[in-house]
Amino acid sequence: MSPLLEISHLSYAYHSIDGETYALSDLNFQVEKGEFIAIVGPSGCGKSTLLSLISGLLQPENGTILLDGRSITQTRANVGYMLQKDHLLEWRTVYQNVILGLEIQHKLTTENKLRIEQMLSNYGLEAFRNSRPSQLSGGMRQRAALIRTLAQNPDLLLLDEPFSALDYLTRISVCDDIYRILKKEEKTAILVTHDLSEAISVADRIIILSARPAAIKKIVPVHLTLEERTPLSSRGAPEYKEYFNLIWKELK
């Protein structure tokens, strides 16, 4: 079976009057269907740039990105992208926020609406569908943002530090929530984070990037001996500490 996402020889540079900044240099990696990948690296190393490229917001200068065997530059691929903040629009109700993507793509079909209803009730937002985003807690907002992303049924989900704006306790429980949702919906996901424990607790493989221009330093497969893996239980796994030290050394 060919991988869902195949990135080869990917490079990118930003241009400004003062010169050019190399953000990515010659990246190669693959993501299998159903995998949860975490990308860690020093801050400002180009992690977000990588996600923007995969989602098609930026065009690569060199190299190719294949999603399901097709170049994402040719067709706007069905990639869901979750940003750092939830960016729920205050002038819309929770429901109107959740359907924003479908509305833009003119895909408000009965089938899609039904799926949204299902997700709203599954993830505890049914009672708040007509509320304003400001009436939701931080965790609920993030779940609403996730439903908005999942509404278009993306093949691949990109998460750009989606928990970084939350306080520590909320962060752990939202991470748990979202991990369960993604596993339940059987999604392939790439999570960018600078939080090592978060990366180890969710990822099947961790890609470690070097400082800018980002190159792949190491790819670490994560195997934890656990009966049922959740981000919270992963933190108690016997191998957890070893992985932490391993990645920490790579990043230092």
Next chain:
Amino acid sequence: MPQASRAHLYYLKKHRRHKRTIAILRILIIALFLLLWEVSANLGWIEAFIFSSPSRVVKTICHMCLDQSIFYHTGITLLETLVSFFLTILIGLLAAILLWCNETISEVAEPYLVILNSLPKSALAPLLIVWLGANMRTIIVAGISVAIFGMVLNLYTGFQETDKEKIKLIYTLQGSRKDVLFKIVLPGTIPLFISILKVNIGLCLVGVIIGEFIGSRMGLGYLIIYGSQTFQLNLVITSIVILCVISLLLYLLLNILERKFRRTTKLV
């Protein structure tokens, strides 16, 4: 609801008393002013022929009500103000959107807009009369000219201050620039838009009065000029009083519309 504590009741009482004091002081000031004005005119401390007096103003208003000229002139000024207000809003909004849509146009236009905005528009009025003639069209254009440039600049700046990440959100949902405009930029600037409306209604009134000063045979601006040239100061002051009432009413009207709008959209 639990029984409010004594401290809270005391607080509420203090709050009410403060509100009442403010209201009483406001009324007292205007009442004292009118009284002083009336008395000094009657006792000859000031020349009533030049300074008029409240009773003379009331008399003038009664006269003008009888021959219906008050409704005619006030109506004309109101009509001109409202037409120039709506045209300003329409043209200003379209222009700001155009500037937002095309960076080249906005960069080219910026210095011109800044100059036109800071130019005293009363300087343009005589020119407008010559170009467009002494008619209502000129006066409406004068009203627009006072408000439009500031509106375009303010609104365009507001558009530009839209959160970049929210714009990115629309693109991640595979939206186009049109979606960014209609889903993010326009709804996000509604509060700014409302405050621009409030400023503009006053500015349009200023422009209309300037226009009427020099190029009209009707309207309150005309009455003021006519009254001052024929030394009917009662007429001048009456017109100014009516103008005060108009601007107050227009402002209140916009406030009511704003509250209604906020209630229907539930925005705080």
